Amino acid sequence: MTKLFDPIDLGAIHLKNRIAMAPLTRSRAIEGEVPNPLAVEYYAQRASTGLIISEATQISRSGQGYPNTPGIFTAEQVAGWKPITDAVHAKGGKMVAQLWHVGRVSLSDYQPDGLPGFAPSAIAIASGQGMRPDFSMTDFETPRALTVEQIEAIVGDYVHAAKNAIEAGFDGVEIHAANGYLIDQFLKDGANKREDQYGGSVENRARFMLEVTTAVVDAIGADRTGIRLSPSNGANGTLDSDPASIFLYAAAALKPFGLAYLHLIEGEEGTPMSIKNGAPQLAKQMREAFGGPVMLNGGLTRELAEKALAEGRADLVSSGVPVLSNPDLVERWKKNAPLNAPDKATFYGGGAKGYTDYPFLETAEA
């Protein structure tokens, strides 16, 4: 047995092992962006992981940027999440809600007023394309630059969503500050060209993240609040010219909150979400600066996960695609058993196929 299978406390949340399910958007929400009833079984199947981080859930209508992603801002959405958290708890699991605002990844199709989405600055994502509600792809639009009043309103949306998450039975929340979405757009100078208190210096670029964190912590407690950062992958066309400066500052600035955890995406070279453009590997330094539990993610096998723990880069790990296609990944890693292959065609959208029908070990072996 290795440390991976040992329990750990993340603030007020007790985990039975150190393998978390990474957040995975599946685009299967039903009318009103309410979680699909099938999600009850999907998440319960994966409750042997120490912690389930929900698929990203938008905190407001304006925060949405993909088809059929669930929200956590209406009473119907809260009611849709409740049976999911109940089912996970009944299986002895823990679950946090990932709170999401996509910023400039959104398209006018998703905005209540039919105009482009919002971002720190009016700069469109130059690479890749956005996904319309009908799953077709289109070029990204030039977003509207947020006013200070609009920024304050979004902080309020995070608080509302965090309180809703607790009402829906989640053990806590993860603030999604990674992968080129709104908070990451403020952090990285490739997307943030503001000249006010939210742009320029590292202190200014981290201000929005820290305001959101302060407000969420005030609402539900630091011991139920985690945050996810991606220092080095440039997802959704959002890169920084000097990731070490902004992300070491961010990790140190998050330390005084005493958060439940810091979740870092920092895939090894050549793995999904791996470091791009020669960016430095920052996990070890960020863990020291943050001072609390660090969860590492990105292309981890059991061996790489153990190595990350042994090298002091993390206290626990999260796994995305392997948990998507192996509901019993913890048992498979324990036994060094073979893994089911993921079916990429069913990642986004659809029903039970590729969602609740991946076989467990006994069934796979039978």
Ligand SMILES: Cc1cc2nc3c(=O)[nH]c(=O)nc-3n(C[C@H](O)[C@H](O)[C@H](O)COP(=O)(O)O)c2cc1C
């Ligand atoms: C289908 C799919 C959906 C994803 N959705 C999210 C998401 O909602 N929120 C998020 O922070 N990351 C999301 N990611 C990134 C994963 O959480 C994770 O960082 C990535 O898959 C690398 O980890 P892995 O190699 O263990 O899969 C998604 C990845 C995939 C493949």
